[in-house]
Amino acid sequence: MDWVFLTELAINGALTGLLYSLFAIGLVLIYKASSVPNLAQGGLTMVGAYVVLALARDVGLPLWAAIPLAAVLMFGLGFGIERVALRRLAGRPVVMILMLTLGLDIFLRGTTLAIWGGTSRSMELGVSYEPLFLGDIFISRIHLVGAGVAIGLFVAFMLIFRSRTGIKLRAIADDYMASWSVGISVERGVGLSWALASVVAVAAGVIWGEIQGVDQALSLLLLKGLAVAVLGGLDSILGAVVAGIILGVVENVGADFLDPLVGGGSRELIVAAVLILTVMIRPHGLFGHHDIERV
Amino acid sequence: MQQKVEIQPILSMNSVEVLYDNVMLAIKGVSIQVPKGKMIALLGSNGAGKSTTLKAISGLLKAERGRVSRGEIKFEDTDITEMLAQKRVEMGICHVIEGRRVFEHLTPDENLTAAAPAGMSRSDLNGEKEKIYNYFPRLAERRNSLSGYLSGGEQQMLAIGRALVTQPSLLMLDEPSLGLAPFLVAEIFGILQKINQEQGMSVLLVEQNALAALEIVSEGYLIENGRVVMNASAEALKSNSDIQEFYLGGGEGTNFHNVKHYSRRKRWLS
Amino acid sequence: MFYRLSGVHHANYVSDSRIFKVPADRNLAVFVLLFGLAAPFIVPSLYLNSYMLPWLIWTAAALGLNLVTGWAGQLHLGYAAVMAVGAYSAIHAARFGVPWEFALIIGGLASSVIGSLFAFAALRVKGLYLALTTLAMQFVMDWVLTHSPTITGGSHASLQSPTLALLGQEITSDAGYYYVAFGWCVLVTIFMLNLKRTGLGRALVAVREKDFAAAILGVNSFYYKILAFATSSFIAGVSGALLVATFFFLAAPEQFSVNVSIQVLAMVIVGGLSSIIGSYFGVALILLVPGLVNGIVAGGSLSLGMQINVETLAHIPNAVYGALIVIILLIEPLGLGKLYGNIRDYLMVWPFDQLRK
Numbered sequence: 015m016d017w018v019f020l021t022e023l024a025i026n027g028a029l030t031g032l033l034y035s036l037f038a039i040g041l042v043l044i045y046k047a048s049s050v051p052n053l054a055q056g057g058l059t060m061v062g063a064y065v066v067l068a069l070a071r072d073v074g075l076p077l078w079a080a081i082p083l084a085a086v087l088m089f090g091l092g093f094g095i096e097r098v099a100l101r102r103l104a105g106r107p108v109v110m111i112l113m114l115t116l117g118l119d120i121f122l123r124g125t126t127l128a129i130w131g132g133t134s135r136s137m138e139l140g141v142s143y144e145p146l147f148l149g150d151i152f153i154s155r156i157h158l159v160g161a162g163v164a165i166g167l168f169v170a171f172m173l174i175f176r177s178r179t180g181i182k183l184r185a186i187a188d189d190y191m192a193s194w195s196v197g198i199s200v201e202r203g204v205g206l207s208w209a210l211a212s213v214v215a216v217a218a219g220v221i222w223g224e225i226q227g228v229d230q231a232l233s234l235l236l237l238k239g240l241a242v243a244v245l246g247g248l249d250s251i252l253g254a255v256v257a258g259i260i261l262g263v264v265e266n267v268g269a270d271f272l273d274p275l276v277g278g279g280s281r282e283l284i285v286a287a288v289l290i291l292t293v294m295i296r297p298h299g300l301f302g303h304h305d306i307e308r309v
Numbered sequence: 310m311q312q313k314v315e316i317q318p319i320l321s322m323n324s325v326e327v328l329y330d331n332v333m334l335a336i337k338g339v340s341i342q343v344p345k346g347k348m349i350a351l352l353g354s355n356g357a358g359k360s361t362t363l364k365a366i367s368g369l370l371k372a373e374r375g376r377v378s379r380g381e382i383k384f385e386d387t388d389i390t391e392m393l394a395q396k397r398v399e400m401g402i403c404h405v406i407e408g409r410r411v412f413e414h415l416t417p418d419e420n421l422t423a424a425a426p427a428g429m430s431r432s433d434l435n436g437e438k439e440k441i442y443n444y445f446p447r448l449a450e451r452r453n454s455l456s457g458y459l460s461g462g463e464q465q466m467l468a469i470g471r472a473l474v475t476q477p478s479l480l481m482l483d484e485p486s487l488g489l490a491p492f493l494v495a496e497i498f499g500i501l502q503k504i505n506q507e508q509g510m511s512v513l514l515v516e517q518n519a520l521a522a523l524e525i526v527s528e529g530y531l532i533e534n535g536r537v538v539m540n541a542s543a544e545a546l547k548s549n550s551d552i553q554e555f556y557l558g559g560g561e562g563t564n565f566h567n568v569k570h571y572s573r574r575k576r577w578l579s
Numbered sequence: 580m581f582y583r584l585s586g587v588h589h590a591n592y593v594s595d596s597r598i599f600k601v602p603a604d605r606n607l608a609v610f611v612l613l614f615g616l617a618a619p620f621i622v623p624s625l626y627l628n629s630y631m632l633p634w635l636i637w638t639a640a641a642l643g644l645n646l647v648t649g650w651a652g653q654l655h656l657g658y659a660a661v662m663a664v665g666a667y668s669a670i671h672a673a674r675f676g677v678p679w680e681f682a683l684i685i686g687g688l689a690s691s692v693i694g695s696l697f698a699f700a701a702l703r704v705k706g707l708y709l710a711l712t713t714l715a716m717q718f719v720m721d722w723v724l725t726h727s728p729t730i731t732g733g734s735h736a737s738l739q740s741p742t743l744a745l746l747g748q749e750i751t752s753d754a755g756y757y758y759v760a761f762g763w764c765v766l767v768t769i770f771m772l773n774l775k776r777t778g779l780g781r782a783l784v785a786v787r788e789k790d791f792a793a794a795i796l797g798v799n800s801f802y803y804k805i806l807a808f809a810t811s812s813f814i815a816g817v818s819g820a821l822l823v824a825t826f827f828f829l830a831a832p833e834q835f836s837v838n839v840s841i842q843v844l845a846m847v848i849v850g851g852l853s854s855i856i857g858s859y860f861g862v863a864l865i866l867l868v869p870g871l872v873n874g875i876v877a878g879g880s881l882s883l884g885m886q887i888n889v890e891t892l893a894h895i896p897n898a899v900y901g902a903l904i905v906i907i908l909l910i911e912p913l914g915l916g917k918l919y920g921n922i923r924d925y926l927m928v929w930p931f932d933q934l935r936k
Binding site: 051098099103118121122124129133244248277285290293 | 844896
């Protein structure tokens, strides 16, 4: 057993996992603020990455200006999604809302590709590909940057959910009717959560676009994001971060053991297995809330 | 039996009709006046339209796909019939909805924070919280535990406290006594009366527990099948033989041999 | 107007449990059935085989999913995986020399067995969590298919389906394929129409509305959930096998990928949960309209002399497909079946519609 190699696998796994968290945070944000499952986060991430590229390449802005501007635009898009689509389905059964977000996901993906085409583009953030050596362990710089962004967003959202606005968002997730009755604008709250998730999608789109290129494959991260979100507990931001690290390590180390046995490509399998096992054993995840039932 | 109220009404509802889903007529021309600073009770049996009346006033009808199809609702001389629920809360109408729906995953303290109006400063909010904890000392003890695990009475107190944070001038309560032990009902009603007297807050109380409600209010309306069938002072209502028979559990109607007589009388009443 | 009824009023239980509660519905069904039988003689074979045939088979499949999602209320995002099991088992059986009749049944049964595994997830969780679990199971199944050359047929991952033969008759003509699809769809439809009237159908609805309340009433929700999954999986398996045997002719894993699962669910929900006629509409909309819009856009841009990027054109159907789901859900969350019902109810009393203001 090569311990150095294993440590390297674990550390890089943890960093990749934090990038999954980046994705999962978008899911958790919306679930925490409106108890709506957001299966459109994959599509949103794709849109986010393409908008950044469009601003940088087609308009010619420098990246440091394009990314915040894209974040602002996506913030508006998030509000728009609530206004046009979710508001009218508020309070409907989860099947319909699930389908709505799936439809949104398909629509966003299709529209993005229809506008910008399906060929993979590169983000070119300018992060060096020179690996970083930590003793004998080498670490990818862009993963490190992404992990930093994930943790930064985590801290920011933890602070937001402690604030008065954040408490109102959590109240909305608990009970729409009671929120209306004390004058909380449920519509604005849900819109805000979608807007924030769309901003997170820009961050995820930029980092993942840098790693694997900006194309349709960005939306396939949804399964990993879902697995992380469920493992951490769908309404826990802390859970999304911790579960991201766990999933990343399990996936990276597990794939190293399993790949030779099954002939490669066992990552997807591990992620799916984690998702199934979590739901079967502990549906509310590591840090999620039990639904409180009193008779 | 109608006595003219001299005090200017804070809320007046004129022959309001409510349609659910565009087909179900839930209340059929209800007119109610709440005088400023008074406590008014809305009595009636299940499905009579009491909760719908409150929802029409607070604007929560929209969430249940209902709408006011006729009549108008005025609050402090402003027509609020079509106003957003949120705006009405800002104007000072707060509705404590049925079934003690507190935010279960939040602590009582956070429940109160969640209801704070947008412009309220932190120190004002803290002052408001202290005031509420003074009214409901039981809540203060459990201010940092999860609201979902509070007892029924504590949850009802929290729901009322949460409404008080919005600084209402008209507080509407939908069956606060539901499923609570009699001593708790008495405690909560006592506190309501205290708030009414100390702050001059008008209260509109929907109750099935007419006996308890008539003890604290000054005037009551009786609603049956979506219509107001009686409006009188609490004293007059308490001594009315029909009310005694049907709502207070007294009178001669308790004899179940007279069940036919019972239903005939009831039909006449509506 | 066309219905000439002033409403649906039942005076006894027999009339209440009729399949078609309005005579006009029955007439319409008979008319559609006759049209379906005569279609090969009326409809050009291009349309018959590239539009009507897939429409019928997908409708059968969607009805199967409707059984488990619409009637029993269990979200299922792994339906395509179940179809894949049926398709591959049936084709392997047929290649092995088993007559097609039995091969189809083997496919259905194999699907039932695997599909019941999904039911075990449904016993543990419901709603969103069930959707996520079945989604993950779909991914596992995709993975198994793409990583087992013995199932999917070697390095090209495509498996040739042997010529379909039923009742000793080889089927090779377009009309023949069509009639097989038509027969299967009619069979499933009749089964679903009758399901409503049986104890099973009522038990499923009880489980959907509140499973523990159903349990209190003596409905064994454990048993009925598994039964619902097994039955719907059987329909899925046979539909999957027929889809390959009469339409694709080659089985490939991407025909049953996660996107297909989402597509079938979209068909069911856009059509309307637990609405049979809705499933017909939903499949037609999801299957046919995106292509149609693409044709219109392509034709329109040609006639206007505009040059539309090939890639743009290739992705428009997807955007339209997503938009359709969103728009239908926003217009009528209960789907096209409900819209049809609304129109029917309106016409039933027209022009004497005094009830509406």
